[in-house]
Amino acid sequence: MNEPVLRQHAEEQYAEELALLTAGDERVRPPGWRMSPQAVVTYLLGDGDKITPKYVGPRRLIEVAVATLATDRALLLLGVPGTAKTWVSEHLTAAISGDSTLLVQGTAGTAEEAIRYGWNYARLLADGPSDAALVPSPVLRAMRGGAIVRVEELTRVPSDVQDALITVLSEKTLPVPELNTEVRARRGFNLIATANDRDRGVNELSSALRRRFNTVVLPVTRTAEDEVAIVVRRVAQLGRALELPEVPAAMEEIRRVVTVFRELRSGMTEDGRTRVKSPTGSLSTAEAISVITNGMALAAHFGDGILRPGDVAAGILGAVVKDPVSDAVVWREYLETVVRDRPGWLGFYRAARDV
The missing domain is CATH 1.20.920 (Histone Acetyltransferase; Chain A)
Structure with a gap:
């Protein structure tokens, strides 16, 4: 028997709506997507009937966000606190990949291992570098699975750690020099980052990294x-x-x-x-x-x-x-x-x- 949890992930809480949309979705789906871009927008904004709105705001913003994720560009959701950046990113990943749990929480203490990979040091010491000793980050797991990964509060992450994303976003590969290999992203992989525009000046994105993103600014609720x-x-x-x-x-x-x-x-x-x-x-x-x-x-x-x-x-x-x-x-x-x-x-x- 499953233990009750305080908060379900989006794909669990809205499983019936996602299944309903997927079953009736006959439009073209990008590689690796569980539903079409049009169905993703309907899931976010609702249909006035069986699909409840998850976000109340300009439709065009959500369409731009979804269209971005269907390309090779990453998505940056920018806005003041409380404009539903995290909420929108979670529901986008739930609708597109069916898994919103691939998440890097950005803080001043976020290490490069959270973006790239780490090591199981017991195995590393016993056997040396190997696939079994490598501990994949959420980004690496998303690349292998062709899924969407989320990075929360990107501007809170130290600048040198942020730049570990540049190769991932531009080349769609993650080098693993210790194993003389690389991980190539499967089709369907992309990244959604969120940033609080009140944190400007904390750890600004480099111009090289910012060029890898399309930015969508989520506004304060209009009315x-x-x-x-x-x-x-x-x-x-x-x-x-x-x-x-x-x-x-x-x-x-x-x-x-x-x-x-x-x-x-x-x-x-x-x-x-x-x-x-x-x-x-x-x-x-x-x-x-x-x-x-x-x-x-x-x-x-x-x-x-x-x-x-x-x-x-x-x-x-x-x-x-x-x-x-x-x-x-x-x-x-x-x-x-x-x-x-x-x-x-x-x-x-x-x-x-x-x-």
């Missing part, structure tokens, strides 16, 4: 209604996954959180009449989802089962005030100049002041 729809859908999914007690969907509080985040992000109230200061944090859609999910847990376990302003006020404060000095000033000014006199927001104002 409040789209953002509300994303929050509602993801909160419902998380509630089921976490087996939270049922809490009636409180659209009023969801809209309130989305409104606060959008106004503070843009520096302007939704009616365009009042300028407000923006905090240092990103206030992404992902953080709005977290605030609502936490509020539902509070309402279920410590409240009356109804999501109220007091259940979300503390979560909003934690999301907004990252710098205890400057952000606290921004938040107090926003409360006093915008929230206090807004019709229907008195309960939230009091809850936020109490926090």
Whole structure:
């Protein structure tokens, strides 16, 4: 019997949708792909019926991303935090390769072995360099299997480690000089990297590496209604996954959180009449989802089962005030100049002041 997991991979969670699309897909599929590019786009954006949308945004961006992966160019998803870069990359690999687990997590400590290969040192010492002693990286496994590999937060990876990708992306080979051989990528291999454009200057991509990518910039959700729809859908999914007690969907509080985040992000109230200061944090859609999910847990376990302003006020404060000095000033000014006199927001104002 399988042990329950907190979060399933995309290809597991949406296995029925993927099977449905694959079964009815009669269009041309690129080598190594499980479905056609058109079906991949439908999987990401939904069909209004049996296929749920995984991403809400411009269709053309997803079409460009999918078309890139059908060529010999790698794909770089760029955007501010919370624009669904990781989410999109996972679902793209699930739809194209059926396996989203080939992943390199970029950090300041990512070593070249994570991009190329490592060694089983016990076998290396006993028998010397051999195929049995070689430990393949996710990139090498993707090359051998003709699959898509993901590299998260590429600009967090040290520059010299980043450059280990240049030969892989240009020549589609990975030299293994210790064995006097090389690994050639099978058809279907490609790479999706994500990068946070707030990390510019951390470890900029070299011009040689950047030329190997087509870049797609994922924007912040354009309209409040789209953002509300994303929050509602993801909160419902998380509630089921976490087996939270049922809490009636409180659209009023969801809209309130989305409104606060959008106004503070843009520096302007939704009616365009009042300028407000923006905090240092990103206030992404992902953080709005977290605030609502936490509020539902509070309402279920410590409240009356109804999501109220007091259940979300503390979560909003934690999301907004990252710098205890400057952000606290921004938040107090926003409360006093915008929230206090807004019709229907008195309960939230009091809850936020109490926090």
